[in-house]
Amino acid sequence: MPAPQAQGGGKPRVFIVDDHGLFRSGVRSELGDQVDVVGEADDVAPAITRIAECLPDVVLLDVHLPGGGGQDVVTAIKATHPQVRFLALSASDAPEDVIAVIRAGARGYVTKTISGAELVDAVRRVAAGDAVFSPRLAGFVLDAFAALAPAGGAQTFDPELDQLTPREREVLRLIARGYTYKEIARELYISGKTVESHVSSVLRKLQLSTRHQLTRWATERRLT
């Protein structure tokens, strides 16, 4: 889904953070001349300095880094440069790590098995301010919110943020089943823009929900 680039100037400027040099060059060649790769880093500390210097549109961020989690990079940059957007890119998929990066502020998550064309598309969409959910992320999110639902205590319960609407759940399910946004729109008889807004709303809930069950869910998972 080619979305017009928000910052103008055609190609989105991309920064790659990954501890494997081989993988970084692989991504670089896959992205080709579709995007403008402005820099790369292999750990948390250099990533934070370099990103602050070159201010890319999109940072492709490995979830696991030697000097800490990808979320440390997101948190540090978001504090100073909120306009930089992050797309998590990972091979190993511990759900709690992925959710942590998303909650820190990444706008999407794709797996490393993604094809070059799809990656370019995902980068474009994140640059345009959309959320990019891979099937796996959709599954994780469904799982996280399903774990919240039955606990339904009365305390700080905020249905606005702590629960998915039936429509959002439907959209997430279809993403998990491997549908594209366009196919979801056709399946649910809604427009592509509505699908986008549902996904963005899920992302917002994921990031803003202060419900401690969400953290507890992550902790429990880490324990099991």
Add this chain to the structure above:
Amino acid sequence: MPSACRRRSATGIGNIPHSTLRAGWPDQGLPGWRGTCPGRDDGYVEDSAGSASGGLASDERGQPGPGPDHGATAPPADQQHRQHLWDRLLHRQWVGKPCNTGPMRRGQEDRLVAGVAACLAARLGIDVVVIRVAFVVAALLGGFGLAAYVVAWLLLPAEGADSNIATKALNDRRGLALAAGLGSLLIIVFVIADGLGATWLNSVAWSIVISAVGITLIWRNTPPDEHEMLRRLAEPVKGLTGASGRRRLWLRLAVAVLLLIIGMAGLVSGRSAHALLAPLAGLLLVIIAIVILLGPWWLRIARDLVLERQARTRAEERADMAAHLHDSVLQTLALIQRRADQPQQVIQLARAQERELRSWLFDGLAPGSADGQETTLAGGIRLIQQEVEAQHGITVEAVTVGDCELDDDLNALLAAAREATVNAAKWSGAPTVALFAEVEPAEVVLFVRDRGRGFDPQAVPGDRKGLAESIHARISRHGGTATVRSVPGEGTEVSLMMPRDARRRQPSRPART
């Protein structure tokens, strides 16, 4: 013998098809009884056994009928049917003229055991019931009927067969040896029984020996359908002995105690000890002599039987192994040949195959069966993902939401999901397949989606229709449903649903994937 009873009612008096009765009504002199030949309702005409029966049918047409307007007064069908039964009983011709002059054959239609009685009935023109009663009476009086029946079974060829069982049995050396062994053993038993004073056994001894030998030969040389019949006849006996270990034990104990009591009674039946000793000693000598004479031979027969069983077991194991190798190793080898130019994939395939073969050889785990290796749904899905990725070189995007323990139903669901995934990997041409499972409180839903070439469900080629049907068959037995949706050029999605067993239902745990 319940099976025989069942057959009796099925082939008995009421078995003539209505259409035959109605068609036969206007033509015949006797209302409700089609002809002079009792064997006629045994399917002799319908079977077109030869020109003889055809000619017979036309002969009967020529018999003078009651009048052309008779058919018009025929009562309605069910009433007519009832009346026919009654008429048939009243006017039954118990003895008529023979209606089959061709070679005697045991028919399939009206047989209770082997069709001997029906065959004789057709030949002699006597009602089959009369012959059956005669056989049973003769069997009860001295066992002659049983022996005669078995001998007739051996000698009369079955319909459609070109030789009788006896001819075949003559070529079956092991069967002959077995029969001779059994016969001699029985004779010895009877001789001993005679020596012990049970003279009444002598009257049935020969028929029992002949029957046992004959049935042994029949058992070894009969075609499969009659084999099935023998098996069914033997079922009640098997039920007594083979039902459960405990019951078998009690049965054996009872028989042993009974024999003991009889023997003791014989020993202590008033004769003086002195008079008893001589015949007992003689009997003992005879037994020893016979054992010395025939013992090795019996042993050899017993050993042959054991060897034969072992050979059969080995053959079955071999077939099992062949099936397994065909499913796994041969498939992998074929894939490796096709991907010879992609060393990375070849290595991957070889490694996966090695792992699977090892687990099969050394841990006894059936390959590809989720049960035994994984106990949760998410684990089973992960296994499918790994195996399909390894064997077919595609990416499987597996997502599981929630998790639960596996039971039979969910194993069936996983098997169906595996088939759908493998099918997508093989036929869709798509590089990735999405596999999504969600555990809900009342059911588990599962979707297998590819973005491949798809097909038109209206104009389905055989292979993909087979997919839908076989997947459906896998899970419908467990109460699940399967639907396949596909658009040419856009891909295919298989949706599976399995209701969760209410007893095993428990709060779903987060997936571990």
